[in-house]
Amino acid sequence: MLPVHERLAELWVLRQSRQLTAAEQTDYEHCLAFNASYCRELAHLKNMSLLASMTSDTQWQHELCGKIEKLSRR
Incomplete structure (x- = not known):
């Protein structure tokens, strides 16, 4: 979970x-x-990863999975 998500939850509770x-x-x-932008970017990467998988482009899929991991750790 990103700090922005914690702040969003805090404000929602307030x-x-x-x-x-x-x-x-x-x-x-x-x-x-920020959350909308983050979700959109993550969804885009996941969709591209699915496309890479469907076209058997293993190298591209690994690159996309790395980007997904990096984005998820921010």
Whole structure:
């Protein structure tokens, strides 16, 4: 889990009990935008990995899996 996901969860919990401050709301929106970008990039890499697998391009698939691992560890 990335720190941004922890912050997003924290802000979500706060939203359940009170209104977020302006700074928290800005933080929340930044976290949501980052999360959307992160999910999109990860999905793209996974789709390309599937394509590599379907075309038996082992070298490309290994490269993509390395990128997926690296992105997941950020």
